Structure formats: structure tokens, C-alpha cells
Amino acid sequence: MAGFDDGAGAYDFSPGAQIPLTGSGGQTAPTQALASAAYRDGPVTDLTAANENAKVSAPRFSLFEPNLGEAFARAVQTRMLGAGRKPLIQSFGCEPQTVVEHCLAANRIRRERDIRLTAVMVVFGLLFLPGVLLWLGGFQLRRTLAGAQDKSSGLLGAVAIAALGVLAVIFVVMLPFTGFWGIYLRVMLVAPVVGWLLAKRICERYAKDLRSRWAGLLSGGGIGAKIPEAVPHAPGDAGAETIRLNLAKLAAEQRSNLVFYAGPKGILGMGTRWGSWQLAEELVPAEPGSEINPFRSWDVARAIHDRLRLLERTPVHTGGFPAPVVRHWVVAPIGEGAGEVSRPDGQEVEAYSFKDFEVQRICNEQQFGSGNRHYLGVQFILWDGQLVLTMLVNVTLLHHTLRIEVTGHALGPVHPAFFGKPSPRKKTVSKSVRFWETKDIELPLIEAKEVVRLAARAPLTWFPPVLDFLGGKLSLPEPFGLRHVWADKPWRHRFMADDALRTATPVLRAVHAAVLKVLQENGVDTEKFGARSLALSGQVQAAEPGQPDLYNL
Template identity: 70%
Template sequence: MADGFDFSPGAQIPIAGGAGQTAATQALASAAYRDGPMDELLKANSEWTASAIKKPRISLFEPNLGEAFSRAVQTRMLGEGRKPLIQSFGTEPQVIVEHCLAATRIRKLRDVRLTLIMVVFGLLFLPGVLLWLGAFQLRRTIAGAQNKRAGALGTALLGLLAVLGVIFMIKLPFTGFWGVYLRAMLVAPVIGWYWAKLVCERTAQDLRERWSGLLSGGGVGAKIPEAVPQAPGESAAEQLRQSLERLSAEQKSNVVFYAGPKGILGMGTRWGSWQLAEELVPAEPGKDINPFRSWDIMRAVHDQLRLLERTPVNTGGLTAPFVEHWVVSPIGEGADSVSRSAGDEGTFQIRGAELQKICNEQHFGSGDRHYLGVQFVLWDGQLVITLLINVTVLHKTLRIEVTGHALGPIHPVFNGKPKNRTKSFRKGIKFWETWERTLPVVEAREVVRLAARAPLTWYPPLLEYWGGKLVLPEPFGLRHAWADKPWRHRFMADDALRAATPVLRVVHEAALRVLAEHGVNTERFGNRATFLSGAVQDPTPRQADVYNA
């Protein structure tokens, strides 16, 4: 982890991640423990369509938000043969995945108990269970409509079925064993439902406590003992451990992808661009410029950017920046996947001579480009500000470009805390007054849904076939898939705009020093830098990635 401690995924995984990244991580992790319809996730991404939710064939098997989120995330992040991931800046994706695994484990323990209940009260009295499930499915189908009258009709049909069942038991035409069995066939599922309700209620309380604890900033840990191999032969645990390590290594990759108007995936769209482009002229007439490379300028800028947090006055200042050499690879705006190589050591990084070659040679035409980036993670990971510097030399023109990228906070749909179900009643005598009663966390129909799903959870693909699933957008990254725009938050927007000015001036100062040391006339460069120093103070963000022909 970023704070220097190495916690292997064992019995208890602390939520604490890198400094300043807890709020965004906890908000996303809390989704694994949530209840409610999974359609709510569509609100968190404006680019999603209804196709992101694969509709159920039988609505009784439909997953809720937490079940769908946990299954989709852990399959996409840890699945064998999965596509490469986009880095999740401002969050700890491994922690989020660990909470998805922990939530799935809690639900599996509940489903084992529910399956046992279904065997005892369901398999032995199968005709009665099918009759009750059919009634609930009919009510769910009718009540699923927007028309409230249709929902009331479904409830009335369910009540009518219960009345007919009572009459059938009283005036049963059969006697002996079959008479007793047919009566038990209608009563046993009700007893099983009550027992299942206790199991579901206890599990729901546990899940909600973890959900609330994460959003309250508590140290809620993810229990995933199945990720720790206890013996050499435990291949599943070893594979899970390796998948988590691969996820962490991919998160640290310095290769990012530029997707046209979508900007750099994981960093957000480009909201500002400032370019200093002047001719390389010798400082002394008749003398040649001392040879230098783009890497020489980048190295000087890199060293200077690491000192950004220092200030001549003892008031305020920038937080410690993260300075990195990025390799930006272009992909199409509508691309559904990216290509990322693990390299010889499996680090997913480009370093050394290969990085310098990209910086010095690939300035024009096809291929990857080198950028030096300075990144600020603010607001507990809710705001990620990235400023990228690129240096190119074409003929006699040196161009130094600084671009600003901003990734906003996690969508508010992930910040909602659990709410108790309540029902209002009017007082008998003082009818103008009302009182509220807190209802159980799990509704009757929810108990039926969970009990019906439980026997199928041993094979998730079959459950997804009948119940539907959540389809994640591609190319997928946990952070940018559910990020909101930062410009709707006044202080976040101010932070993004303010960070550009000191970075731009430091870049120009370091670059001009290198040019002067190599015998370049810096007068025009200096004049242009002064102009840009004033232009960067324009407080209006723009859509720099959108070119209007």
C-alpha cells in the first residue's frame, strides 16, 4: 500500500490506503454492501445506457445493487484472461475489490443457510414451494409496473391465494397420509420463510453496518481468508493472491491511454492547454548551439517539480505532488479495450532507455508520446488534478506544452447512507396526528427473492442467465467510470485552476535554464513565457480536447 505497510490479504484487511485517498475508496467500496435496485448505478455514469443492465428472464432471481456490483467488479478485476484495466487515480482499487470479495463471502454464508432451509422446507414440500414462488413471481411481475393499481392488484392476488389455501386445508377431499402432506405442503413454506427471514435480517444488519461504517470514515476491514493459501496445494487461494498482486502492479503502470474527446482515461478530459513554441537561435551569433535532447529538459523540469511544495512565505502552499514520467498511447474514442504489456518483470511500466527513446525521438507521426506529469490528489481522493508537460523539437522549433486534466469526485449516488424503512400511521382519536413505526430491514418479498436465489449461487453464470447482471463500461477503470465533473464544486474548481499557474512557471523556469546552459537565445522564450504566465490566470476551464472545425 501507499503508506508503506504491506498487508497481505488475510483475515482482516485495513481500509486505510494511501494518504488522502480514503473518501473515494470508501465510497466505492461501500457499494459492495448496499441493497436496493441495481438500476441506481445508471445514474452514476451519463455515458451508460439501459444496455448496461442485462435484464432478468425471471425477475425473482434479479440481483440487487450490492450483489450486482460485487460480482461485476471482482469478475472484471480478477477474472482469468480479463482485459487490461485503466488506472484508478485517487483510489486504492485493491481495497475496493477486497471489500467486494468480503461482501460476497458474507452473502455466501447466508446463502448456505438459506439453501439448507430450502432443502428442508422446500425440496420435501416442493409443490407447495412452487405454488408460493409462482404467486410471488406473479405479484413481482405485476407490481413491477409503474402503475400503482397494478401493484395493488398483485398484492390482492397474493392475499386471495392465501385465503383459498386456508379454505383448501379445511375442506380437503383427501384423508390419511396425503391429507396431512397436502396441508403441510402449504404450511411448511411459511415456516421456512419465517426462519429464512431471521437469517436474512441478521445478514442485512451486518452488511448495512459495514456500508455505514465505510461512509462514516470508520476502519471497516475486509475479511477474505480465502486469499491466503494455507497449504501448497491450495491453487484457488494462490491464484486469487496473484490476481490481487497483478491488480496492484497494473495500478502502478506509467502507461495511460488518450481517447480523443474523452481525454486521458483515468485522468479526465483536458480542460486547459498552454504552449510555448519558439525558434532555437544561438545566444552568440556565429556559434552553434550545444547539443541537447528533450530528455535533458524533462530531467531538469522533473527535479524542479519535486520542490513545488516549498514556498518562500510561511502560509499555505501546495501538498506534496506525485511526479511521474508517463507514456501516452492513443486509442479511438469508441475503443472497447486497451493493450498493455506486463514487460519482462511484470511491472507494467516503461523505464530506462526505452522511456528516454520515446521522449527524444517520437515527436511526430504515429507511436506513443512521452509526458512528464505532476499529480495532486485532493479532497480525500475525490479530486485528481494532473498537469502534463511535453517537449518536442521539429526542425528549429522547440515546443513546450503544459496541459491540465481534472477528474472530479465520485458520483453522489455512492455517498448515500442506509435508511431505515418506516411507515406512517394516523392516531385513532387525534386523527390529525401521525406516528411512525420502523419496519424490518428486509421485506417479505426480499426474503423470498434471496431464498429463491440461494440454491443457484453455487454457479453464478446460471444465476446471471436467469437473473441478469451489471455490464461494466469498457475500457474499465474503477475511478473514471463513476467520476462526476469537478466544475460543479466551487472549491474543487478553484483548486484545479490554481494549481496550473505555479506548475507552468516552474516548467518554464527550468526549461529556460537548460536552454541558456546550452547556448540558446532565451529572449523570445522568456517573452512568450511571461505572456503565458498571465494567460494561465484566466479562470475559465475549456474543452481543450474538442476541436471545432
């Protein structure tokens, strides 16, 4: 991949000036589900239910709190494209760039809506500020009594709003002032209502657009994300250039061959380790008095690599395995509670990936003590990306002992909270004449309190830190990766669990066959290795998911 250093320490991972492609082909179910969150409405607390480590700061004024789509899109854009961004975890079975593009598109749609709402607030709000503050105070009181965005305020809240309306009418009718101030004070209470009606039409128009995109993504189609702000329009367009470079960095991080092992959390992005099988025997010459031909760990790893690439072939015409992804990984250890990870740099690294010669060196030399380790992985992305199965193979040569360890990792589907489709707003009532029958009445997409919330937030969207201070914001779990932080356990789905367990047997046998072939070619007695391989082959047929990383200590 081409790249250059701009002299300020920033490396351009992209091949040059280009227009970012939106809506890449072959979107998977997790990609579409996560992207749909950028267009959603509803309470942001749904995200904390999907991951308890996602925190939502309490709003100082509930009138300014964001909904789920606003909080998610802004948090993802800031985390993945913002200045001073931290390294990200790979999203296997997902296309993170597509999700980020949809977040940018959703923020652009909301910005267009807020421009119109800001104009309404200036005309009907700023010119009649006392009246607007009075109405906003009433709605804030109602939300405070409700206690949450999606709850009713109850009898006390309804009485408060009704009392405010009655006082407004009395004030308009019995106002003691005359002349200009009398007219102004009367209009001051009426103008916000007129502005609210205009804001309601604007909000409903954009709500239909956002909900159609939300439903389209979950239906397998939808409108592609358009992000013109990521295309520089002039040489000095620093904002667009920053977005373009950060999108290129995101793609480079997704292709990185470095992953992180976080103890009981497993390998971040690949899931927890559910099974482990070890073949460890002494290297003895096949012929007494002869010598073993010298070989290295990399020779064994390469033989296993070639054998694993043939897993999709079968002597019987059946569906079998799909084409696997076989790749050499460098695994770095981090603490279970680590708040961030770091990407390597130096001559042995290019575009966040270790070069081939460094991968070979780690495989041959870093097998004991501190440092990164080499693993050979075969990965299956199943269920339209909902299930990611990874079998990792580690080769260790210590003294006269060769150890081949095969471990299974499973990353489950995206949390069900991301798959809820927009439901039409309606209520069922009894017919006036045939009272024993019912009918459905369509309700407006936007409630009165939601119009007030959007109109109150609109002028402050130009000052995001102020809006975050007043309304609160979403803090994403760290170390962050779009896929693994929202993943559910695969063992609750019967067929997904079966797929994970069935993968272990053929992979283990293919690994052992490749190892025995290498040993035979280099003059090693394979009797003990073969016996141990047969024992493991029988053991793996009764594979059950466990927690090997806990060690029960």
C-alpha cells in the same frame, strides 16, 4: 520488484508467498464510497444512473434479479480477479485493491447467508416442492405486475396474493383426501410459510451486518475486509492462489507508468483535457557565430522534473500546495470507442511499467508520427481523493523549434449515488388517542418479498451462470477502471473548479523557468522564449475550462 515466470506464461508480480493485507491505511473518500457499494441493497439501476454505459441485462424471472450490492460485488470480482481478465485502467485518488477486497468480503458474507437459506429451502422447499412452487408463482406474479423490484404491485397484485391465500385456506379445510396424502397436501401449503419465517430471521441478521458495514465505510471507519479465501491453505489450493496472483497484478497495474489517451475522453483515469498552453520558439545561439551546446529532450524534461518537485515550497508561510506527485508517463493513443486496452510486454517492460531507459528513448526519439509519447506529469490528489488534478508537460524538438506544451486534466468526484447512507426503515402514523400527533414505527429491515427473493436465489448461487441467465447481471463500462467510470464533472463544485484553475499558473511558470535555465546553460538566445513565456503567464491568469480535444471540427 521481485517476480518469476511459472513456465506457463504467468508472471508473479508479488515478492513471494504472503498474506494479503486488508484495509490499507489512509483510505480516501472514493475508496470508501465505492467499497460501500458492495454491501448495499436497493435497485441495481442506481448504477446505470451513475454511468449510462453500465448495462444491466433484463431478468428472465424478476424473482431472481440481483440488488445493487449483489450485482456490483460480483461484477467487480469477476472483472478484476476472474480468469481471462482484461487490463485495467489506473484508479488515481483511489485504492482499487481495497474496493476489491470489500467485494470479496461482501460475497463471502452473502455466501454464508445463502448456505443457511439453502438448508431452509431443502427442508421446507424441496420436501414440499409443489407448495413452494405455488407460493413462488404467486410472488412472481406480484413482481411481474409491479414491473420493478422497488415498486408496489398495486391493487391487482394485492388481490392476486389475497386470492392465493384464500384458496390455500379453503384447500386445507375442505381437502377431499385423507390419510398420508391428505396430511401431506395440507402441510405442503403450510411448510413454506414456516420456512419463510426462518428465512426472514436469517435475512434480517445478515442485513444488519451488511448495512452496518455500508454505514461504517461512509462514516470514515467501518470493519476491515476479511478475505481468508485469498490465502492458500495448501499447495494445491488453486482458487486462493489465483486470487492472490490477480491481486498482485491489480497492484502492479495501479503502479504502471503507461496511460491511454482516448481522444475527446481524455486520458483514461486522469480525466478530460480542459486547458492547453504552448511555448514554441526557434533555437538561436546566444552569441552570433557560436554554436548551441547539444542537448536532448530528456535533459529539458529532467530539469522540469526537478523544478516541479519544489512546488510545495513558498517564500510566504501559507498552506500552499501539498506535496505533488511528479512522474514520467508514457501515453499510448487508443480510439474514443475502444472496448479494451492492452498492456505492453518485452524486455523494456517490467511489471506493466516501462523501464527508465525506454522512457528516455521515447522522450528523445518518438516525437513525430506513430508510437507512444512521453509526458511529464505533476499530480495533486485533493479533497480526500475526490479531485485529481494532473498537469502534463510534453517536450518536442523538431528541426530548430523547441515546443513546450502544458496541458491540464481534471478528474472529478465519485458520483453522488455512491454516498447515500442506509436509512432506517420506519413509517410515521397518527397516535390512536391523540390523533393530531404522530409517531414513528420501526419496520423490519427485510420485506416479505425480499425474503422470498433471497430464498429463491440462494440455491442457485452455487451455479452463477444459471443465476445470471435467469436474473440478469451487471456489465461494467469498458475500458474499465474503478475510479474514472464513476467520476462526475468537477466543474459543478465551485471550490473544486477554483482549485483546478489556480493550479495552472504556478505550474506553467515553474515549467517555463526550468526551460529558460536549460536554454541559457546551453547557449541559446532566450529573448523570444522569455517574451512568449511572459505572454502565456498573463494568459493563464484568466484560465477557463474548455474542451481542447474537440477542436471544433
